[in-house]
Amino acid sequence: MKVIIALNTPLLADKIQDYIVQCGHSISYQITEEDSLADFIDLNEPDVLISSFDDAGEYTRLEPYMDRFLPVIFIDTQENRDHYEFSSKFSVSRYIVYPFPMLSLKSILDELEDGVHHLYSHNYVKGRYIFVRHNNEFEKINIADIDYLYSEGNYTNIFVGNEKYVVKYSLSKLLALSNFDIMIRIHRNHAVQKLDIEKLNFSNRTLIARGTTFPFGRTYTKAIRRIMNLPSRD
Incomplete structure (x- = not known):
């Protein structure tokens, strides 16, 4: 695993670099200036960034990485709630206060390598976003922007405008995540945004959501009626 240390x-x-090398990880190490970190990261494509809150420009320097699929280990010199809350805004982050036992750092690196880091080759859901590998890059998709979902066995197609993304989640598993509670399954193969259902036709069991017509299954009629505030026909 390739690690960039950006500490002032x-x-x-130096101490952290030596220890990380002992743990078997490779280092791309530089004490970076605020205006060079972005280029350095783009050039080296690290697996993990280790940074700190040593200077007042840290927020500005790191904010661009909130939307990236780059784990960040934040090292602070004392406990600071504002710093901790800032770190929690990142897709994957850990916050640790120095001095700390080096085994604590090793534990974090092992977790990122063996656990969370494994997800980067697939997909990752956090908050109201899903990160999807698309054209050899990860794209951050706001779940509210999804037009509809289409199931293909253990895979689900995500449609956003003219774009189609494929994730290795079954539709059932995806909709079981609390992150997707704004969507509703309407058919064995389809799910749409709950609040975007515009029209229902019970005679041919179709509905319109975001301008597209979908079939809906008899099994899902009760849930659809509930979303539309229609009386149940039980």
């Missing part, structure tokens, strides 16, 4: 304290950076 040389002695601490």
Whole structure:
């Protein structure tokens, strides 16, 4: 696993670098300036970034990485709630206060490598977003922007405008996530946004959502009626 250390304290950076190498990871190491970190990361494509809150420009320097699929380990010199809350806004992050036992750092790196990092080759859901590998890149998709979902066995197609994304989740498993509670299954193969159902036709069991006509299954009629505030026919 390739790690970039972006710390403004040389002695601490050296100590952490030596320890990470002992753990068997490779290092791309540089004490970065605010305007060079982005280029350095783009050039080296690290698996993990280790950074700190040593300077006032840290927020500005790191904000562009909130939307990236790059794990960040934040090292602070003392507990700071504002720093902790800032770190929690990242897709994958860990917050640790120095001095700390180096085994604590090893534990975090092992977790990222063996656990969370495994997801990067597939997909990852966090908050109201799903990160999807598409054309050899990860794209951050707001779940509210999804037009509809289409099931193909253990895979689900996500349609957003003219784009189609494929994720290795069954439709049932995807909709079981609380992140997708704004969507409703209307058919064995389809799910749409709950609040975007515009019209229902019970005679031929079709509905319109975001301008597209979909079939809906008899099994899902009761749930659809509930969403539309229609009386049940039980």
